[in-house]
Amino acid sequence: MSDRDLAARRLLVVTEEELQHLVLDIHDGPVQNLFAALSQLSLLRARMAALSEAPIECAPALTRAIGLLELSLNDIRSLIGAFHAPEFAGRGLAEIIEDLAVQHETLTGGAVALEIVNPLPVAPLTVKIALYRILQEALSNIHRHAGVNAAAVRAWAEGERLCLEVADAGRGFQPPPLSGPEATERHEHIGLRGMRERAALVNGEICVDSRPGRGTRVRAEIPLNG
Ligand SMILES: Nc1ncnc2c1ncn2[C@@H]1O[C@H](COP(=O)(O)OP(=O)(O)OP(=O)(O)O)[C@@H](O)[C@H]1O
Numbered sequence: 723m724s725d726r727d728l729a730a731r732r733l734l735v736v737t738e739e740e741l742q743h744l745v746l747d748i749h750d751g752p753v754q755n756l757f758a759a760l761s762q763l764s765l766l767r768a769r770m771a772a773l774s775e776a777p778i779e780c781a782p783a784l785t786r787a788i789g790l791l792e793l794s795l796n797d798i799r800s801l802i803g804a805f806h807a808p809e810f811a812g813r814g815l816a817e818i819i820e821d822l823a824v825q826h827e828t829l830t831g832g833a834v835a836l837e838i839v840n841p842l843p844v845a846p847l848t849v850k851i852a853l854y855r856i857l858q859e860a861l862s863n864i865h866r867h868a869g870v871n872a873a874a875v876r877a878w879a880e881g882e883r884l885c886l887e888v889a890d891a892g893r894g895f896q897p898p899p900l901s902g903p904e905a906t907e908r909h910e911h912i913g914l915r916g917m918r919e920r921a922a923l924v925n926g927e928i929c930v931d932s933r934p935g936r937g938t939r940v941r942a943e944i945p946l947n948g
């Protein structure tokens with residue numbers, strides 16, 4: 723393996739570690755402070771309600787502030803929940819995929835039809851992480867953009883490659899070219915680019931097959947040895 727390949731592998735694991743640190747930092751820092759602020763404001767509102775001469779504009783303003791804080795906390799909670807990765811090392815790929823599908827159903831109320839063709843071979847950590855993040859983004863895109871709440875996920879091994887397909891029968895889109903001089907991915911859309919980069923880090927490929935009105939099929943193919 724070349725130095726460059728080694729560096730890319732390390733990057734994949736380091737990036738995931740950094741992400742987990744970030745999740746914990748957000749949870750332990752700003753989230754705790756927001757909670758504290760919320761309880762202070764709730765206390766203040768209760769005290770004010772007991773006062774007969776409190777200025778009348780204060781109560782609605784406090785209620786608005788409390789509502790905003792609650793909204794932010796819920797948003798942050800679901801964001802860091804989605805990015806808090808499960809423990810990868812001790813679990814097989816099939817279990818990781820199954821759990822993510824169930825988690826997606828619980829979070830979105832959508833349905834994921836999952837087919838794991840034959841027992842999947844043992845995959846290295848880097849491959850498990852890459853496939854997990856690719857599946858997470860593909861499911862999230864279906865929920866956010868496809869206009870349907872059903873997804874079909876299929877995983878199988880083909881020779882020395884692991885394949886993962888995530889399909890929906892939703893509104894579809896014209897996928898931008900993913901590579902080459904014609905690549906036109908817009909900067910604000912990092913999902914498709916991220917999927918491709920994660921696959922590339924383990925020498926794999928992503929293919930996005932979609933057309934307006936014809937649904938979307940994302941397929942990842944990753945060599946078993948990463
Ligand atoms: N399953 C899908 N069905 C319909 N449209 C899709 C689907 N997946 C992606 N798209 C379209 O492709 C665009 C780019 O997707 P991409 O994941 O790169 O960015 P995004 O989801 O908009 O933002 P983010 O950077 O948060 O992922 C989306 O904005 C959407 O228009």
Ligand SMILES: [Mg+2]
Nearest residue numbers: 859863913914
């Ligand atoms: Mg996306």
